Amino acid sequence: MSVAVPPQAGAAAEGKKQGVSDRAKAERKLGWMLCAPAVFAMLLVTAYPIGYALVLSLQNRDLRFPDEGGFAGLDNYITVLSSGLWWSSLGNTAFIAIVSVAIELVIGMILAMIMHRAIFGRGVVRTAVLVPYGIVTVVAAFAWFYAFDPASGFVNGLPLIDDDKAWFGERWSAMAVIIAAEVWKTTPFMALLLLAGLTTIDEGLYEAARVDGATWWQRFTKITLPLMRPAILVALLFRMLDAFRVFDSIFVMTRGSQDTESISIVGYNQLISRLNLGLGSAVSVLIFLVVLIIAFIFVRGLGTQTPGED
């Protein structure tokens, strides 16, 4: 995930004033020129596919029936939105996203504070925390799958756990493993974003609070949390957008059975398995809209600022 930094925010602000200086103009021009290649690349690799998906979603297109085709209007969208499967998978996705991001936030915050306060072995601690994030998601998903698989896994051998427990044979246990794998995998990312926020807090504030007799909890809730609000919101935004596209873990562990289907799995089934490009594109466009709405809520509703904004 990359973070685009708006070019020359200062220059842009100046530009609104009357009588822009030559220097500011030149800087603005340079800014545009510098980001032009990136804008062009983004248009090529993201805008074009998104536009193409939009076009496909309005057509009757099925790779298996090359002779068919034609304009479908909103039929594909009606099919998706009137299907119970879409809504139940949307519910599953929201559930997985909200629960896993909430757990990640708590654990990530603890890890961030440990990394921040670690006096010796800082490098080792930070590296150790980051290991799961460095593992390919599919590999991580397989590792978790095999750990919980009754035939090959060690989990059923642990005390207090039934030897025969079929984790992926039942909805909530399957959900729990999927969420656990997601949490394990992306908590380091959350921790890193939070750590960045944590380091910006002035130590003097804590000292002053301590002098005034504030307890640890008071310092945490009155200083750390309010000052970290922007960092927390950014972390939540990024992880929420990410979590809403959850695919790998579910695909590897249950392939969507036991009612653990996410909207991405539904999209995959229509597009890749059924080769129904029209219907599948409609699902993709709807996923895009859902993600857009989440981003909108975060940015407009909660006032999340992306890095680089003032």
Added chain:
Amino acid sequence: MGRLAALGAVLLACLATACGDGESSGSRTLNWFIAQQPGGALQKIADRCTQQSEGRFKINIELLPAQADAQREQLVRRLGAEDTTIDIIGMDVVWTGEFANAGWVRQVPEDRRAAVSENVFDSVLKTAQFEDKLYGAPLWSNTQLLWYRKDRVGDTPPKTWDEMIDKAEEIGPAEGQIQVQANRYEGLVVWANAMIASSGTAILTGPETVGLNREKTERALEIMARLGASNVHAPDIDTSNEGTSAIGFESGSSSFMINYPFVYSSAKANAPEIFEQLRAAKYPQVDASQESAPPIGGFNLGVSQFSENPDLAWDAVQCLVQEENQLQVTELEGLPPVREDLFDRKQVQDAYPDFADVVKESIADASPRPAETPAYTDLSLAIQRALHPVTKIDPKDVGATYDVFKDDVEKAIKREGLL
């Protein structure tokens, strides 16, 4: 520097002799897309045919993933994009309709039909046809048998599913489990189709007509539900596949298993004591008065519509499916040949000691999955959704499941709705 020079020399040598598929040498490379088999038979038969072509072509195997649905996903994306690098396609028995209807594979040329279908089981040939035209040359077949433990079951295996479940319940859940494949995947369709066919009806009676006689389908569903509700199914039945069934059986908890013949060599290698007791019988019947219709699997070879050398590709296919190659596949992979006249050969008798006849009868009586519809993927997904998990089907009220099932099948062949 020395290394660089050596590399340069190799490159030059390559250029001079037209490394790989040079047209100058007159030999063309034919790409055969198929999943690797663990015994290495495919490479052997490809090499043999390359040799027998006397320089006219060279067969190059392009490996596909082990899972059938992953194989299909890779193939259809290439075929959908009219990829000319595919010449020969290893087609699972359920892909024929889809590939033929989309115009991705060629009909077997008239003058080659006899050669590739001679002595081939009718049931196998049916899997290579679409709308009564032949699109594939069968290479190997497969079928499911009833595997049981002689020490627990005795010398006479049960004939019907009900008898089997009765016997398993008598033995008890600790040792009497019945292993089937009922995860939400193609294996569940294999099971359901065999049950429905064995009950005397069919999921489809034509590419766009649904069969599913109510009474007979309900009888089939009732048995699946009975196993799902009993305590003698495997604990992981709702996530079970061919592999987990074999492992479950090898762990000693089971007395019965429905599975392909690979379990024979698997047990021999992994659980020699259980292997001693392992016996094979024909797929159980649904109805005591009607022979069972076991599942059929296997691969047929097709030639891509986009191949630039279709004639050569057909030559290669004709070579690949010949007798000695089928037998080599049986010998090294334990997969049954597609020609009924090969079952008395040594390779088959060695692969299936004492039960070659059962395999033969099973393939002859087998009922293919309803792949006559080009929308088979939709149908398969719909069946999986309607019947999974079998542990939740109420054996006393299968009518409700039947209604959903039939409705979903009807929608699926019209490609309606999300799946």
